[in-house]
Amino acid sequence: MPQRERSLAGVVRAAEEVLRKNRVAHVFVGAISVIVFGEPRTTRDVDVLARIPEEKAGRLVRDFRRRGFFASEFDLSAAIREHAHCSIEDRRGPLRIDLAPAADSTAERALRTSVGVRWKGITIPVSAPEHTVVMKLKFGSSQDLEDAAGILAGQWDQLDFAGMRAFAENQRVETSLERLIRRVKAARTVSVAAAPSAGTRSSAGRRRKRGRRRTIRGR
Structure with a gap:
């Protein structure tokens, strides 16, 4: 029996579980922050800024794969080194996680000033x-x-x-x-x-x- 398409909240929950499990400091930004603090809107992207040590790339990728996402250790490691974002695609729907290293002072500020918010039954750090x-x-x-x-x-x-x-x-x-x-x-x-x-x-x-x-x- 095919699995049901994962909701936006389900993708956010998966990202939160993986990053928290691996003790990676992170913050949800972009559309998720708008949805939480502003008005409802549609999005296909779950944008996350994170302090990701390159040595954790393999574990992060394995944990995302276990939850039904397509993730590449090569792509994530390259993104960390090059200060670029890495897309982690959901195999159960059209959504994706755009994971980017906190590579500048603005990103660090987003992490430092993040707010813990209870949303859709989960507590997440939001810009x-x-x-x-x-x-x-x-x-x-x-x-x-x-x-x-x-x-x-x-x-x-x-x-x-x-x-x-x-x-x-x-x-x-x-x-x-x-x-x-x-x-x-x-x-x-x-x-x-x-x-x-x-x-x-x-x-x-x-x-x-x-x-x-x-x-x-x-x-």
């Missing part, structure tokens, strides 16, 4: 929302900008704006960040203005209840 917003602005595609806006809107009250602005300046996207903040803030203002306040709803509710009681008594 902090502030970090993800700035990197999305740096990449700059239309999808990246919408992802950044979704995270800002979804996490507004919990964000470290000072830290995010400092990182944006470091990545030279401070102007783009301020523009996006103004856009999301304006949308929030319109949304709040359009929604009735709790007091108004409560008062209206009381009037409706009183009206119903009067109608009943009138009968």
Whole structure:
């Protein structure tokens, strides 16, 4: 009997199990961070940054293979040496894990500031929302900008704006960040203005209840 196609959460779970088992420091970035902190979206890639000693490449590959993934020790070792990403394909579906070594200060920052998040029944380290917003602005595609806006809107009250602005300046996207903040803030203002306040709803509710009681008594 053919195995059921693995879900996105199943691929994330497998990556987390393999990397944690082998004590490899790692963080989920990209679309997974957007899904966790922003808005639902589709993706075929599970992007992971990791500190991978080359001597662990063989064990990682064997553990991925045991879980039904196509993985190459040669490719992973080469990716570690060349600071490139290595694709690990799921044999049970169209998804893949893009595993990349933490090769620069930005990747190291993603690891250092990662946030442990409970998602789909598993706890995973995810790139902090502030970090993800700035990197999305740096990449700059239309999808990246919408992802950044979704995270800002979804996490507004919990964000470290000072830290995010400092990182944006470091990545030279401070102007783009301020523009996006103004856009999301304006949308929030319109949304709040359009929604009735709790007091108004409560008062209206009381009037409706009183009206119903009067109608009943009138009968």
